[in-house]
């Protein structure tokens with residue numbers, strides 16, 4: 403494993419912002435980059451400036467009417483366009499903000515660029531932490547996501563390289579937008595591990611969603627029980643991914659690294675610790691080298707405890723991707739810089755202590771249920787046989 | 788919701804003269820279970836894939852079965868067909884399917900077959916009505932079983948400018964209580980939940996582990 407890696411970043415990424423009250427806060431990205439820099443884990447030559455996605459790149463996965471609605475909304479100072487509602491814009495989740503089209507296009511362009519750098523062989527791995535807008539649909543903004551950067555990158559890879567793509571989504575919410583975009587495509591395998599949609603948004607991601615037509619079997623969903631902890635989550639990943647990678651033999655893997663499965667996350671009911679944010683990228687990294695000649699594109703995603711979870715989780719992701727060894731301790735200078743702003747105590751170590759949270763009641767039943775879910779999901783996947 | 792909004796409109800029909808073998812092929816190719824039988828534009832019977840299969844010889848006997856090519860469906864179809872009207876309510880159609888233990892109703896208007904509504908169409912309607920097909924978070928609220936509770940919850944939604952994809956009201960296992968199940972078009976139902984709790988009601992999302 404060598405060090406040819408790219409970190410796609412621009413301060414302009416911070417313009418993707420729905421307002422002070424909104425849970426999707428770009429400060430999490432700023433804090434993460436600051437932590438990575440504090441560790442001296444980012445060299446200038448690794449940073450690549452994103453570019454805006456072209457309309458053509460957006461139209462590969464989005465309806466032109468929708469893109470035009472976003473462009474139109476972007477010019478308005480306030481939510482003044484009633485027709486926007488039909489496109490999921492101007493809602494509680496995705497309020498309209500000035501220059502929304504430009505801000506989102508830059509994120510999409512960043513992920514397409516990450517894919518370009520990896521596919522052309524310029525780098526082995528590339529990371530766009532601003533990306534991961536996995537809920538956005540063909541004709542609708544949804545769940546804090548305007549355009550779908552992942553979908554656009556996959557479509558770009560298919561269009562340009564005719565390659566097979568494995569998309570892995572470990573955000574606590576189902577990766578619905580990306581799944582529906584490639585639901586009938588046997589060359590794009592989408593795998594999502596998420597909290598079951600029984601209560602959690604978007605409600606989809608049942609194991610029976612397996613794809614359609616020629617794409618049947620190429621959508622894989624592992625809906626985990628609420629209150630699932632590290633061991634069960636990691637066991638599920640370990641019993642699915644190696645097998646799937648070796649059978650599907652993708653040319654490239656795109657991983658979405660939402661970090662809202664943590665116990666501290668206010669929007670979900672999973673009970674993970676930061677241990678999974680070390681283990682998941684490690685597993686993906688190994689498999690990318692075993693199966694995909696190392697081609698790995700990583701993006702961010704959800705994560706709503708911006709103080710205690712996101713900066714550590716995504717720093718661990720970058721450390722793994724760039725092959726750098728993380729210290730145990732979060733640097734004191736970084737803690738000092740951000741603690742005064744934080745309403746909660748910032749953790750001093752990257753890995754949460756094992757006894758940070760009390761044991762979940764009914765742990766055995768939850769683990770058993772997850773094992774059954776994994777088995778049933780795998781059994782219904784024809785290409786694995 | 789009316790039957791005409793839930794039914795399938797491009798109905799594949801046969802005539803009483805259609806041979807059994809051909810009718811069976813039509814059900815297989817189109818992946819459908821029922822064929823209305825129409826003569827001179829009027830519904831005269833219905834035949835299901837099961838009726839057709841029952842008329843087939845055992846698959847263990849290997850012989851050309853001329854009789855299947857010659858026998859018309861008219862000789863084995865069910866007559867006295869129960870039908871629905873486009874303006875019937877879907878729930879009434881569902882009730883008839885359930886009570887009569889049948890799988891579909893041809894929809895007849897002015898003497899013509901204009902559609903067909905099957906168990907599957909009804910299940911699909913139900914799924915849509917429950918709001919599962921659009922991205923939503925599910926919240927259950929327990930309220931006392933007395934007038935005005937739904938309006939109270941709706942007021943809280945309106946105050947937050949939140950949209951519900953669906954609302955269902957169920958009797959609660961707790962006596963004197965009712966459960967309102969909402970599918971909210973938001974990824975972040977926290978403010979709604981705290982408003983409802985501040986108003987003194989119990990919210991389930993997801994159930995605590997006991």
Ligand SMILES: [Zn+2]
Pocket residue numbers: 403404526527687691696723
């Ligand atoms: Zn590597």
Ligand SMILES: [Zn+2]
Pocket residue numbers: 573574575660662703704705
């Ligand atoms: Zn999420």
